[in-house]
Amino acid sequence: xxxxxxxxxxxxxxxxxxxxxxxxxxxxxxxxxxxxxxxxxxxxxxxxxxxxxxxxxxxxxxxxxxxxxxxxxxxxxxxxxxxxxxxxxxxxxxxxxxxxxxxxxxxxxxxxxxxxxxxxxxx
Numbered sequence: 001x002x003x004x005x006x007x008x009x010x011x012x013x014x015x016x017x018x019x020x021x022x023x024x025x026x027x028x029x030x031x032x033x034x035x036x037x038x039x040x041x042x043x044x045x046x047x048x049x050x051x052x053x054x055x056x057x058x059x060x061x062x063x064x065x066x067x068x069x070x071x072x073x074x075x076x077x078x079x080x081x082x083x084x085x086x087x088x089x090x091x092x093x094x095x096x097x098x099x100x101x102x103x104x105x106x107x108x109x110x111x112x113x114x115x116x117x118x119x120x121x122x123x
Contacts, residue, residue: 003027006052008044019055026052028079030064046078073114084112 001024006015008029018026030045045062052060062075063083075082088105095104 005029006048008048010048012051012055015052016055019052019058022056022058025059025061025080026056027083028052028060028062030062030066030075045075049079069112069114072112076114084109 003024003026004018004022005027006018006029010018028045028048030048049060049062059080061081061083062079063085065086066072066075066082066084067087072082072084088108091105091108092101095101098104
């Protein structure tokens with residue numbers, strides 16, 4: 001599928017149109033600006049997800065700036081998934097010199113996962 005992106009600036013008319021045509025899931029951009037680690041996900045992401053749910057039953061993933069376990073836990077309160085991208089790329093870049101990229105990324109991602117996800121993966 002071509003995954004549709006929605007942003008805090010997306011109008012309700014556009015959300016309705018996207019919701020009617022989208023397949024797979026919606027990717028909610030958590031905030032305006034560029035991607036990369038941020039300290040907070042911001043209230044605009046939760047508001048956007050609530051608005052989008054009025055127009056679709058598809059799962060909604062939130063991304064842009066998510067880089068910590070606490071951010072993931074917060075996003076999971078109102079969205080179906082949290083997308084971590086730039087933080088993983090940064091870890092890859094840092095680990096190249098050590099030659100332990102796979103192990104480093106495995107450990108980094110493991111540290112991001114809330115316990116509920118770890119428990120689900122083991123069952």
